[in-house]
Amino acid sequence: MSTAPAGVPDTMQAVICHGPENYVLEEVPVPEPAAGEALVKVEAVGICASDLKCYHGAAKFWGDANRPAWAETEVIPGHEFVGTIVQLDDQAAERWGVAVGDRVTSEQIVPCWKCRYCLRGQYHMCAPHDLYGFKRRTPGAMASYMIYSGDALVHKISPDLPPAHAAFVEPLSCALHAVERANMTFDDVVVVAGCGPIGLGMIAGSRAKYPAKIVALDMAPDKLKLALECGADVAINIGEEDAVAAVKDMTGGYGADVYLEGTGHPSAVAQGLNILRKLGTYVEYSVFGSDVSVDWSIISDDKELDVLGAHLGPHTWPAAIRMLESQLLPMDKICTHQLPLAEFQKGLDLVASGKESVKVSLIP
Known part of the structure; x- marks a missing residue:
């Protein structure tokens, strides 16, 4: 049995969700790992758009009172993180191949390993769906220390990466x-x-597939410039140019083969359906704040499109770690803001604005 270093305190600072727009920085006990778990000192935790949605209250964003909220009260938020192991037992060390002092990250979902999805290797669709930072069973990383559950998927990551860069995994x-x-x-x-x-991650991942051309769409000139650095061939400011016309012009009138949606804005859905060629592929990743209405005949009778959803990052974490460790991405420009934990509200406000930042991280 490994033991925690003498320097681990009895209490720590943590952001606690008491309800919509009621997050408070509090002094709470440092959690104690159970058998098969690990105590990890958090180095960095990113603030995601879904964190912001939960902060404002799920019902306000989902638009459906019958849809269950993601975030429970009295939970510590934060699901994109990296940290250093300070305590674990032999069972956890053997399962994950890690030791005290290793820098590690954990996939955001903690699978049950018993439901039909987990048993089929589709663990990202686990029926109980315990995500760090959304349920009391799996407290998140907006704290000085956190527990990696015994059922978690844990990966080592290079200690040479700056903490905010490593948390971008x-x-x-x-x-x-x-x-x-x-x-x-x-x-x-x-x-x-x-x-x-x-x-930006979609652009970098697409570049690794070597398609004929990657076109980035946004309204922010700085982000479009960053898209080119991440691997885009063309950057179109949709506030100044008709993206559908531009893409059709560069494809002989046909349209794009693949459309990856990562804005969460309802207008991006119709844009994608119209920008695709017949028999094209639409991939939706975003979580929307309201219902989206489109002409479904475009999908069926007009173009016979493949429309696919995407959720979390199953089986892609090793590749994401390799990509970060390659240092090919302009991570200093992507990770624009690092704030102390006490400034979590400023971090949420920066994400809400979307104009001053790309990725905002807290450094406990």
């Missing part, structure tokens, strides 16, 4: 899963809508 893994869902080929023209953290 979570959104990058999600983006790579969306890319895999598209089944893109070498001669595809790929359009990525949105150049935030997910969209």
Whole structure:
């Protein structure tokens, strides 16, 4: 049995969700790992758009009072993180191949390993669906220390990466899963809508597939410039140019082969359906704040499109880690803001604005 270093305190600072728009920084006990678990000192935790949605209250965003909320009260938020192991037992060390002092990350979902999805290897669709930072059973990383559950999927990650860069593995893994869902080929023209953290990851992942052309869409000039650095061939400001016309012009009038949606804006859905050629592929990753209405005849009778969803990042974490460790991405420009845990509200506000930041992280 490994033991925690003497320097681990009895209490720690943590952000606690008491309800919509009622998050408070509190002093709470440092959690104690049970058998098969690990105590991890958090180095960085990213703030995701879904964290912001939960902060404002799920019902406000889902638009359906009967749809269950993602975030429970009295939970510590934060599901994209990296940290250093300070305590674990032999069972956990053997299962994960890790030791005290290793820098590690954990996939955001803690599978039950018993439901039909887990048993089929589709663990990202686990029926109980315990995600770090959304349920009391799996507290998140907006704290000085956290527990990695015994059922978690844990990966080592290089200690040479800055903490905020290493924590970017979570959104990058999600983006790579969306890319895999598209089944893109070498001669595809790929359009990525949105150049935030997910969209930039989609661009980088698509570049690794070597399609014929990658087109990035956004309204922010700085983000479009960053998209080119991540691998886009063309960047279109949709506030200044008709993206549908531009893509059709560059494809002989046909349209794009693949459309990856990463904005969460309802207008991006119709844009994607119209920008695709017949028999094209649409991949939806975003979580929307309201219902989206489209002409479904475009999907069926008009174009016979493949419309696919994407959720989390199953089986893509090792690739995301390799991509980060390659240092080919402009991570200093992607990870724009790192704030102390006490400034979590400022971090949420930066994400809400979307104009001053790309990826905002907290450093406990």
